[in-house]
Amino acid sequence: MKIIVIGCTHAGTAAVKNIATLYPDASITVYEKNDNVSFLSCGIALYVGGVAKDPTQLFYSSPEELRGLGVTMNMKHEVLFVDVESKNVTVKNLETGKITNDTFDKLVMSTGSWPIIPPIDGIKLDNILLAKNYHQANTIIEKAKEAENITVIGAGYIGVELVEAFEQYGKNVTLIDGEDRILNKYLDKEFTDIVEDEFVTRGITLAMKQTVTQFKGENGKVSKVVTTKGEYDTDLVILCVGFKPNTDLLKGQIDMLANGAIITNEYMQTSHPDIFAAGDSCAVWYNPTMEYRYIPLATNAVRMGTIAAHNIVEPRVKYVGTQGTSGLHIYGLNMASTGLTETSAQHAGVPYKVVDVIENNRPEFMPSFDSVKLKVLYAPDTKRVLGAQLISKADMTQMVNTLSVCIQNHMTMDELSFVDFFFQPHFNKPWNLLNQAGLAALESKKTLQLV
Structure with a gap:
């Protein structure tokens, strides 16, 4: 064969x-x-x-x-x-x-x-780069050394991560996106607001709801990014508008x-x-x-x-599908999502209900604890879990992996209420956050007192 x-x-x-x-x-x-394999972009x-x-x-x-x-x-x-x-x-x-x-x-x-390259006037000027493979990563590093003002176009995961890296590298950074907020495909507004506040605090310019219309250059190199709302001085542009x-x-x-x-x-x-x-x-x-x-x-x-x-010879193993589960770490914030957000559910016309849980990750008698914000979407009729988002300074992102399994297996919020999760004060509270999310949905039938 x-x-x-x-x-x-x-x-x-x-x-x-x-x-x-x-x-x-x-x-x-x-x-x-390419001349390499398996590069983790x-x-x-x-x-x-x-x-x-x-x-x-x-x-x-x-x-x-x-x-x-x-x-x-x-x-x-x-x-x-x-x-x-x-x-x-x-x-x-x-x-x-x-x-x-x-x-x-x-x-x-x-x-x-391959990265989407929009047909923008001036797109072929020097110092307008893509961020996909190993050689492009090396080029970005070399060009960034001489750049003072760096513009990232596209506020998805790669764009947002590069913004953090450039800011910590001491650069003046502008992030441009046509949507009204960053990470809009992965997190709802109450989550992205938290990340945007971190960016603004560090002097990053957020240019949202703007479309790039032109790149201007000097001596063959990009010097300005022109959008539908203004112009931004730049020495280096990274295109992260999608694939x-x-x-x-x-x-x-x-x-x-x-x-x-x-x-x-x-x-x-x-x-x-x-x-x-x-x-x-x-x-x-x-x-x-x-x-x-x-x-x-x-x-x-x-x-x-x-x-x-x-399966190359005969059908043996089935693909079970995906929930689009992903995670991100920005400025000490750990966040993850799986399945539908409110934004994507509305876009797809999928009816849903929401429960929010804001809770500390461990008992307050412990020497330290952090607040965790968890949001779960579920179907109004069947109560099947549809999606979830989480953000905290504590790394609680594995909860989203658990909820990904729940979605894949058509689990309901009622079932989630009483799943057997361990309790140990170093890690969590007697009622796990996921149990609490299920119970919050269950309260429409009966009010339960948590201990």
């Missing part, structure tokens, strides 16, 4: 390692445009901010390791064309320019995503969402049974609304790549 894997970051690396282990007799060939801000001192530790595998498993690793090779029906690929060696053809029995499409799936190779040949994200079944097969897909190139099954969505996350990618490997 001859297997070709196109792209080798998270999903590709997971697929290759597992295929090599599960099917040692298979012939595995990887085509990768979520660590770029930590690298830029100096938290991650050794950039090599942002890789959890290497071409050499995969070659040691018997895999043919073609680095700096770009696949130009895939013919699904004839099972043929056309490949260009980016170092020599030589073009060759190859064939496969099975194909794993793990080409990932799109890299799937042009298969367009018109397999089923996709409107944005090009590949649709797979629960075994990671595409509409062609011998073509598998995993990672940021794919749509995922979103359990809270029971539909396909595009949610590019490294956690999704490694799961999907592993599942594709297990």
